[in-house]
Amino acid sequence: xxxxxxxxxxxxxxxxxxxxxxxxxxxxxxxxxxxxxxxxxxxxxxxxxxxxxxxxxxxxxxxxxxxxxxxxxxxxxxxxxxxxxxxxxxxxxxxxxxxxxxxxxxxxxxxxxxxxxxxxxxxxxxxxxxxxxxxxxxxxxxxxxxxxxxxxxxxxxxxxxxxxxxxxxxxxxxxxxxxxxxxxxxxxxxxxxxxxxxxxxxxxxxxxxxxxxxxxxxxxxxxxxxxxxxxxxxxxxxxxxxxxxxxxxxxxxxxxxxxxxxxx
Numbered sequence: 001x002x003x004x005x006x007x008x009x010x011x012x013x014x015x016x017x018x019x020x021x022x023x024x025x026x027x028x029x030x031x032x033x034x035x036x037x038x039x040x041x042x043x044x045x046x047x048x049x050x051x052x053x054x055x056x057x058x059x060x061x062x063x064x065x066x067x068x069x070x071x072x073x074x075x076x077x078x079x080x081x082x083x084x085x086x087x088x089x090x091x092x093x094x095x096x097x098x099x100x101x102x103x104x105x106x107x108x109x110x111x112x113x114x115x116x117x118x119x120x121x122x123x124x125x126x127x128x129x130x131x132x133x134x135x136x137x138x139x140x141x142x143x144x145x146x147x148x149x150x151x152x153x154x155x156x157x158x159x160x161x162x163x164x165x166x167x168x169x170x171x172x173x174x175x176x177x178x179x180x181x182x183x184x185x186x187x188x189x190x191x192x193x194x195x196x197x198x199x200x201x202x203x204x205x206x207x208x209x210x211x212x213x214x215x216x217x218x219x220x221x222x223x224x225x226x227x228x229x230x231x232x233x234x235x236x237x238x239x240x241x242x243x244x245x246x247x248x249x250x251x252x253x254x255x256x257x258x259x260x261x262x263x264x
Contacts, residue, residue: 002195002196003063003064003195003197004145004195007063007094007096007097008122008124008146010096010097011094011096011122011124012124014095014096015127015128019125024126024127024130027127027131027134028130030134031133031134031162034134036133036134037134037135037136038136039116039138039163039164040114040115040116040117041116041138041165042088042117042118042138042139042164042165042167042186043139043185043186043216045087045088045115046087046088046216046218046238046239049087049238049239051229051233051260052229052232052233052237052238052239052240052260053087053088053239053240054085054086054088054229054239054240054242054256054259055086055089055090055118055218055239055240055241055242056084056086056088056089056090056243056246056256057089057090057091057120057241057242057244057246057247058078058081058089058090058092058108058247059090059092059098059100059243059244059247060072060092060099060100060247061099062097062098062244063097063098063197064197068243068244068247068248069248072099074091074104074107074108074111075107075108075111076111077108077111077247077252078107078108078109078110078111078115079111079112079113080251080253081112081246081253081256082111082112082113082115083253083256084252084253084254084256084257084262085256085257085260086112086115087239088115088116088117088118088139088239089108089112089115089117089118090117090118090241090243091104091105091108091117091118091119091137092120092121092243093105093119093120093135094120094121094122100120100121102131102135105119105136105137106135106136109136116139116165117136117137117138117139118137118139118167119132119135119139119140119141120141121140122143122146123141123142123143123155124146124147124151124155126154126158128140129155129158130162132159132164133162133164137164138165139166139167139186140159140164140165140167141166141167141169141188142155142156142159142166142168142169143169144169144171144175144178145169145170145171145175149178152168152178152182153182156168156182156184165185165186166184166185166186167186167187167188167218168186168187169188169189169190169220170187170189170190170207171189171190171192171203172203172207173210176189176207176211180212180215183212184215185215185216186216186218187211187215187217187218188218188219188220188241189203189204189207189217189219189220189237190203190220190221191204191219191220191221191222192220192221192222199221199222200222201219201222201228201232204219204235204237205231205232205235208236211236216238216239217236217237217238217239218237218238218240219232219235219237219239219241220240221241223240223241223242223245223259224245225245225259226258226259226260226261228240229259229260229261242259246259
């Protein structure tokens with residue numbers, strides 16, 4: 001079993017338990033009856049930034065790298081990213097492999113001020129979309145590789161219905177065609193092969209001319225310095241998503257400014 005399949009299998013077990021304790025009807029009822037966290041416009045935050053917008057990621061660990069940051073305080077990290085000029089945040093909530101937690105979303109929103117937050121997780125059930133809205137996520141990740149086309153369309157429609165954006169993630173041209181047919185507003189190209197976890201920016205460069213007009217293009221993974229940012233910006237990308245490179249720095253705000261060439 002490859003890494004992705006193992007993660008999804010474990011996630012299904014975890015989700016089954018959560019859904020037994022908090023049924024879908026209960027979440028729907030809360031959506032309709034409770035005051036909900038304020039939403040910020042994730043898509044707008046990625047538009048018109050030079051050389052590109054930065055989605056700065058709050059991530060404690062990963063399956064390929066293990067523990068990335070020992071002193072992990074989502075609220076403080078979000079504040080540092082905001083001070084460094086990040087345009088949006090990405091927050092890992094997957095628990096077993098990335099050591100994330102759902103409460104990290106509210107912590108990040110508290111520290112990041114008005115920076116919109118992407119919930120980074122393996123989402124494949126409507127329950128998770130409702131949960132994301134209750135948690136205060138402004139945007140959720142939908143990975144084409146783990147969803148059937150009809151399932152993807154339904155989850156995307158529900159996400160938009162609840163007022164959130166969706167970053168639809170692809171890894172190659174067939175998946176990009178699926179995202180394009182969906183008329184996705186934000187499409188992320190993950191430069192990491194989710195079966196082998198190998199990374200190359202050539203994935204983004206290879207796909208750059210195949211997007212539909214108007215799509216917000218995000219390059220994810222493998223960006224470790226300003227030359228990489230400039231490289232994908234030249235290829236036509238509107239934004240970059242960067243986690244590990246920044247998470248390993250002592251001064252996260254200064255590293256954020258340097259990454260985006262704003263340290264002069």
